[in-house]
Amino acid sequence: MSVCPTPEQQHMIIGIGSPFGDDRAGWEVIERLQRMKLPPCVRLLSLDRPGVELIERMQGHAQVTLIDAMHDRNHPPGTLLALQPSQLAHLNLCSSHAFGLAQTLALALRLNRLPARLHLIGIGVTPPSTFCPDEHISPEVEAAIETLARQLMDECQTAIGSSSCTSITDVGSR
Amino acid sequence: MTSRRIRIDVPALTRVEGEGSLRLEVRQDQLIELGLSIFEPPRYFEKFLEGREAEEVVDIVARICGICPVAYQISALNALESMSRQMASPWVRSMRRAFYCGEWLQSHALHIHLLALPDFLGFENAIAMAERHPNMVKRGLKLQGLGNALVRLFGGRSVHPVGARLGGFHHAPAPDEVTALADRLKAAQQDAGDLTRFCASLPLPDDPQTFICVALHHPDRYAIESGEIRTSTGLNLSANQFEQHFHETHKPDSTALWSDLDGQPYLTGPLARLNINHPQLPDFLLTRLGEIGLELPSCNMFHSLIARALEIELVLHEAIQLLNDYTYPKSPYTALPLEPGIGYGMSEAPRGLLWHRYELDEKGLIRAARIVPPTSQNQARIEADLHHSLTTMGLDNGEDVLKLRAEQVIRNYDPCISCSTHFLTLKKVET
Structure with missing residues (x-):
């Protein structure tokens, strides 16, 4: 019988997104993982543009994997990239609505509130041109979502043999 | 001759729900041009809402x-439920206020600590x-x-x-969750008091201005989730009278609509609320006003920072009271049949008055929707404030000084383009 681990022993996987087209990628990964049989030490969470609330949501977890859509001209839609927080461009997002992931992680670092093991996975997307909630996910991103979900599942299952969920390695790029 | 052009340019980015720019041109220390442009997306949502079931509105506007x-949810519910012969239960009305207190708390705390304090x-x-x-x-x-x-306690996330x-909530929180959160809120009251004292101790610019204040007023309590419009010019208006006095117009340099009150710019938001409703503050906050030496009504827009801190103390106090009185209801909602017609509703968003109007047809579908958010209402006031503040400060000041003051002025209103970083790009042009 599985024992419910303490938060410190849990591996929290967080999908960040919004309802707009490819920006749903992080949520979709979480939805796929929810349908898979994951070890009890893995906790899943979908967040809608959490801003600095992300710092609070990561608290107490020694290992956190963050999945978010990214846009970069050098990486076409569907690219999967393992990133370091320091690699995130400090975009000049100037809205209280947009205390974005880069700024939030930088703030958490300054406050010494980053989890001991943090993994950041970007899914290359095309930014939505309009605020259209019904916009579909592109086939490239859909495929990347499927690939990443399976890879995370494999990584988590591989970690069952050890006392905790070990770190997820670079998921590479498609 | 020297001409200086100051430009705020916030580019459109994924997950940015506001976009804005400020054009400011100074020649020979005279203000030649000042144009604030803010783009807001609710106009699209008004079209999205057409043809939708009334029950769907609350989730779409969120x-x-x-x-x-x-x-957005409470203003929409106030408007839609005005088309019912019945009312939501007293339990629902109290819990909506508690729900709303959560939003003020998180929004004001974010603004003060992450957006405004770095300036000061x-x-x-x-x-x-x-x-x-x-x-x-x-x-x-x-x-x-x-x-x-x-917010999560009642909203799920x-x-x-x-x-x-419509009519209430999908679920009522368990009493033990309510008690646990009330205890955490009580434990934060000391922090909130310290925050108010700290904000009041900052060397805020002293720059009095004349402006009209507009806020909801409720006869029994500091208006948050309901009330009638009260203005510092002496008007008292219900939601269905809003359009008789408040008008929206397009400006050539803005995609958003600009509001006026009978042709005049006006302020909505924390300082306007405090100016109009401060006699209704609980006793400990009236004492706090004396302690920090804040005289109300205030005509210093920089007191918006203190107003937000005071409102943090207020909503902590209110939420604790409401959660202390919590009882688990028989049902968390009342089915409210709506009748066709036009419904008007409003509430006080953290940034100010948020007014909604919905037209409902015989089938219960939305025929038309109109939403007037606080940021568009404040735009004309922000522009007037920039004119006044920069001119009073002295246009002969250095570019960096002008830039910082312009940013601070805009941030006082906490608009959707409110910025945690210093977002002005200053360009000096020699001619």
């Missing part, structure tokens, strides 16, 4: 704003400020987190909550 979804403590942004003042930033995150927890519905 998507308009990532910071104040509760405000001399930091480029909150990240830089966190190194020198980590406990201050942690306090902000703690207060914001408590606000989010309160803190961003774009899904718990509200």
Whole structure:
């Protein structure tokens, strides 16, 4: 019988997104993982543009994997990239609505509130041109979502043999 | 001759729900041009709402704003439920106020700590400020987190909550969850008091201006989730009279609509609320006003910072009272049949008055929707403030000084383009 681990022993996987087209990628990964049989030490969470609330949501977890859509001209839609927080461009997002992931992680670092093991996975997307909630996910991103979900599942299952969920390695790029 | 052009340019980015720019041109120390342009997306949502079932509105409007979804939900519910012969239960009305307190708490805590304080403590942004003042930033995150927890208690989640519905809530929280959160809120009251004292101790610019204040007023309590419009010019208006006095117009340099009150710019938001409703503050906050020496009504827009801190103390107090009196209801909602017609509703979003109007057809579908958010209402006032503040300060000041003051002025209104970083790009043009 599985024992419910303490938060410190849990591996929290967080999908960040919004309802707009490819920006749903992080949520979709979480939805796929929810349908898979994951070890009890893995906790899943979908967040809608959490801003600095992300710092609070990561608290107490020694290992956190963050999945978010990214846009970069050098990486076409569907690219999967393992990133370091320091690699995130400090975009000049100037809205209280947009205390974005880069700024939030930088703030958490300054406050010494980053989890001991943090993994950041970007899914290359095309930014939505309009605020259209019904916009579909592109086939490239859909495929990347499927690939990443399976890879995370494999990584988590591989970690069952050890006392905790070990770190997820670079998921590479498609 | 020297001409200086100052430009604020916030580019459109994924997950940015506001876009704005400021064009400012100074020639020979005279203000030649000043144009504020803010883009807001609710206009699209008004079209999205057409043809939708009335029951769907509350979840759609929650998507308009990532910071104040509760405000959009409650204004919509006030408007739609005005088309019913019945009312939501007293339990629902109390819990909606508690739900809304969570939104004020998280929004104000975010604004003060991450957006405004770096200005007054001399930091480029909150990240830089966190190194020198980590406990201050942690306090902000703690207060914001408590606000989010309160929104989650009723809304299921803190961003774009899904718990509200016509007639009430989908679920009532368990009493032990309510008690646990009330205890956490009580434990934060000391922090909130310290925050008010700290904000009042800052050397805020003293720059009195004349402006009209507009806020909801409720006869029994400090208006948050309901009330009637009261203005500092002496008007008292119900939601269905809004369009008789408040008008929206397009300006050539803005995609958003600009509002006026009988042709005049006006202020909505924390300072306007405090100016109009301060006699209704609980006793401990009336004492606090004396302690910090804040005289109301205030005509110094920089007192908006203190107003937000006081409102944090207010909503903590209110939420604790409401949660202390919590009883688990027989049903968390009342089925409210709606009748065709036009419904008007409003509430006080963290940034100010948020007015909605819906036209409902015989089939219960939305025929037309109109939403007037606080940021568009404040645009004309922000522009008037910039004119006054920069001219009073002296247009012969250095570019960096003008830039910082323009940013601070805009931030006082906490508009959707409100910025945690210093976002002005200054260009000096020699002619």
